[in-house]
Amino acid sequence: MNPLQRIAKAVREFLSPPAQAGPQGPLQVLNLTRGTVLATQLEAARTGPARRKGLLGRDGLKRGEGLWIAPCESVHTFFMRFPIDLVYLDRERRIKKARSAVGPWRLSACLSAHSILELPAGTIRETQTERGDTLEIAAAEEEQRS
Secondary structure, three states: OOHHHHHHHHHHHHHOOOOOOOOOOOEEEEEOOOOEEEEEEEEEEOOHHHHHHOOOOOOOOOOOEEEEEOOOOEEEOOOOOOOEEEEEEOOOOEEEEEEEEEOOOOEEEOOOOOEEEEEEOOHHHHHOOOOOOEEEEEEOOHHHHO
């Protein structure tokens, strides 16, 4: 491995969180600023393959479902079959940007984001979520899992 490859590998490892970082299993997302719940069955995409696949191949998201892609600062909806809401978060889980009902065949980015929530279209509007709000992502409560 040449020096440039070693540097690139070190940078990738530094910027990527460990695969086991954060709560495991189903997650929930709470908007602490508004006192609303954005998702009760959130999946986390923390590995390269999971982040690349995202929601591709799915027919939709039910209310309360979603995907948290971390680290991530941009997504595409190429080959998607349904619109989604996008919530871009910084490392402190403050909302940097929110986009509602992003349809198929679109690109969206926020270069200051650390992670992105992909939620069913309408979630942002229903929960009155806005830029600057602070979210909490935690293990889903037991009664919500069943």
